Amino acid sequence: MTRLAPYRPGLKAGVGFGLAAFVVGISFGVLAEPLMGPVAPIVMSVVVFSGSAQFGSTAVLVAGGDAATAIATGTMLNARFLPMGVAAATALHGSPLRRALEGQAVVDASWALAVRHDGGFDRELLLGATIPQYPAWVAGTVIGVLGGGALGDPAALGLDAIFPAFFLGLLAAELERPQAKAVALLGGAIALSLTPVLPPGLPVLLASAAALLGLRGER
């Protein structure tokens, strides 16, 4: 039992994240089932495990795009996992395979919980918080695929507002650090202003440049 103790705070937070992931997973299942049939959306949630990439690539396919475009869109939407992975890596030890596997636990909510204001990173919070979200995401997709018809239009239920609200809640916890408000404003401005000129996903990746403000005036 004591070996599990360091993971408890993460697991506890992860249950809340998992409930949100469950609801978003339902909306993914509802959205993807008419295009993909019942099996593919569930397989996708099992092997991709990323809401933004799954929604983004599915939207491309629904609009008649080919697989290459769908993959490129989903990959760009996930490009933020590159800098997030570097941040997490400072706390991951052991063999390369083990580090690469533990890096798979990087998802938005867990990562935001585990990154510390001083730039350090908490491996146990990351892993603990992701463990409940994975089965919740897959289970939500199953429910959405099976019950989609009964639930109706995800947008009519307001499910499309869940993702931004989720990220807003995470953001609020980050704003206590002195420079965080300025960085958040700059990051948001970068992302919105680049949206009309760059493919989806890249504006969010480039918003990470706002963190360069941390190089100024810190000490």
Added chain:
Amino acid sequence: MTEVWITIAGLAVASAALKAVGPLAVGGRELPGAVYSMIGLLAPALLAALVLTQTFTHEQDLTVDPRAAGLGCAAAAVLLRAPLLVTVLVAAVGAAVTRALT
């Protein structure tokens, strides 16, 4: 249908690779202090970008639709220090009601 399965396979590989690059390249090593100053601020930068793009954009267009009302409700919940799950549900209700009324 094959397009769907190719997409799923391609994204599974790409997503895993994106998450593996950092841990493989850096893996537990100490980085220069300036890097930590930046990493601590990556979260507000990326989260703010996600909030705004997922509320006010549709593909490459800037839009204002019922998601904005949902986000407003979420902001009120955050100011009242509501738990994350409550914040999320309040946003869904706000967006759904706005959509039903307009």
